Amino acid sequence: MxxxxxxxxxxxxGAGIGLSTAEMMAGYGATIIIVDIDSKSSEKACLELRNRGHRAHAYSADVADAEQVRELFKKIRDDHGRLDIAxxxxxxxxxxxxxHEYDHASWHRVMQVNLDGVFFCMQEELKMMLDQEQxxxxxxxxxxxxKLPQVKSSAYVASKHAVIGLTKTAAQEYARKNIRINAVCPCYTDxxxxxxxxxxxxxxxxxxxRAVPMGRLARPDEIAKAICFLASDQSSFSTGLCLSVDGGLAR
Ligand SMILES: NC(=O)c1ccc[n+]([C@@H]2O[C@H](COP(=O)([O-])OP(=O)(O)OC[C@H]3O[C@@H](n4cnc5c(N)ncnc54)[C@H](O)[C@@H]3O)[C@@H](O)[C@H]2O)c1
Structure with missing residues (x-):
């Protein structure tokens, strides 16, 4: 790649699967933009990447806040002028x-971060990508x-089912605009x-x-590899794909 x-x-x-993805993409030569609500973690991650000779820039924003996301992308447009992969x-x-006992405040926050956050960011990313030739x-x-139910996680499950619907719909909307949109579906990751x-x-x-046929948690880099594959030209004819990376759980 x-x-x-x-x-x-x-x-x-700044952490987990996102950090592993940023590190892997940097290793393949990318200029990295890390956005995180926790500015300390995004700044630390970017400093470490820069110390290893990579180009990395930290931004702080709550993706669940439409106004913060608009401001964020205005800055990204001004600072970088292009966005190839998001x-x-x-x-x-x-x-x-x-x-029946699920806390309403938690329900709303999960929906805001996991679903609204993806939607708000996609809107701004699509605007940038539509404006550029590539x-x-x-x-x-x-x-x-x-893809599957998960007891005691109704908000999380509903938000992630919705992300898949959003991914498949947008994939069709922009398929002829040179914009591919896919998703990864990890299971329990360390x-x-x-x-x-x-x-x-x-x-x-x-x-x-016990529920995972391969009998272990995923490592963050195993999810990052799938993200890099979907982000790269190696998957140039795939759009709307929701790729399970789950040790055989959902298939
Ligand atoms: N870990 C798993 O088992 C697993 C399984 C399937 C899917 N996922 C998904 O993978 C993604 C990454 O999860 P992870 O396991 O790496 O989690 P994590 O908690 O290790 O990292 C999440 C990162 O997102 C940042 N963040 C949280 N809310 C934010 C907000 N509102 N705005 C901006 N940044 C915010 C956090 O500060 C943190 O740096 C999530 O979408 C999660 O649902 C995780």
Whole structure:
């Protein structure tokens, strides 16, 4: 894969799957833009990338806030003038509860970050990509929870099913505009999100793993590899694809 001359944006790139993706894309020659609500993590990630000789720029924004996203992309347009690849990865897990007891504040926040955030960013990314001759590529980070039910996670599951619908719809809308839009659907991956879920309990982790045919958590770089594939010319005839990277769970 070759991302030389490509400007690649990763939301939620300060940690976990997003950070691994930013590092991998930088390794393939990209100029990296990391956007994160946690400015310390995005700045630290970019500093480390620059220390390794890569080009990396940190921006702070809450993707769930339409005004912040508009401002963010105005800055990106001014600073870089182009956007070749966008990875909409920022996401949260939310509460862990049965549907009839699911907390409304958590429901709204999950929807705002996981669904509105992808939608707001896609709107701005599409505007930039429509304005440039070379088009662009968008990869949304959905989840196996976008294809399967997952008890006690109604908000998360609903948000990720919606991201898949949004991905497939936009893929058709821009298929003749030289813009490809795909999604990855990871299962349990060894990041802070899963640590928050297991709370350090080996019993809970074992329960999660038992459901996965390959019998282990994914590593963030295994998800990043699939994101890079969908972002690269290696997948040049794929759009609207929602690629499971899930140890055989959803297929
Ligand atoms: N870890 C898993 O098991 C797993 C499985 C399937 C899908 N996913 C998806 O992968 C994506 C990344 O998850 P992760 O496991 O790397 O999580 P993580 O918690 O390790 O990292 C998420 C990053 O997103 C940032 N972020 C959170 N809310 C934000 C907001 N409103 N605006 C901007 N940045 C924000 C965080 O600060 C953090 O840096 C998410 O969309 C998640 O739903 C994760």
């Amino acid at each position: 070759d991302f030389a001359d490509n400007t690649c944006l990763v939301t939620g790139g 990875v909409n990865n920022a996401g949260i897990g939310g509460a862990w509860n049965l549907t 088009g662009g590529v968008i990869v949304n980070v959905a989840s196996m929870a976008g 990041t802070q999100m899963v640590s928050d879920l297991t709370q350090g309990s080996a019993v809970i982790e074992e329960k999660l793993i």
